[in-house]
Amino acid sequence: MKTEIKRLQERTEQLEKITKKKNLIVTGIKIENSDEKQLKGKMEKFLEEELKLKIKLRGAGKISDKVYVIETEDMTDKLNILKHKKDLRKLTDRIYINTDLTKREREIQKELQKLASEERRNGNTVKIGYKKLIINDEEWSWDEEGGKLQKPRTPKN
Incomplete structure (x- = not known):
């Protein structure tokens, strides 16, 4: 019974990992109330202005007040954002971009x-x-x- 539970937990972890594969978490940025489409556009504009990256996002969502999740079209875009996130250090606001991890x-x-x-x-x-x-x-x-x-x-x- 315990091995079955462990196997199911591992399977759940794998599925969660697959769904989060192309996601990034953006913290510290303040965006006024927006629906998903507007939020996606604002995040694309932020990436273009601050990281100088022209990236089309698949989606964007608000997790909490200053925490957002963005989904990239492919892994290349995600890796490109992660490679350039160090450019955020020059900003006065403390904005961070990290990979969306499982619990x-x-x-x-x-x-x-x-x-x-x-x-x-x-x-x-x-x-x-x-x-x-x-x-x-x-x-x-x-x-x-x-x-x-x-x-x-x-x-x-």
Whole structure:
């Protein structure tokens, strides 16, 4: 019974991942009341003005006051936005663009953030990636089964 529940949870996670694949979360931007079509247009205009990207979005929705989800037409557009999101640093407003993650993925990334802070306090250089940390140029990946960071195995020749 427990294995069946675990299998169903994994399947649900996979389906959720597929639906969020081309989505991005935009936080910190304030857009006055708009329907989905207007919001989509305003987000496309924002991407063009601030990131200098002419991208056609598939859709846009409001999650909360300053949090929006946008869906790109394809993965190329999504990756292009992520590549240029660093250009938002020059703005006075704190606007962020991140990948739309599943609940489980958000929990893992939150745990990695905590571990990264701890490592930085210990004087280490840390970069955070998707389900991994790079600590002093050494990559550590997240072990799904054990729920902890692990050193990658060195391949046997």
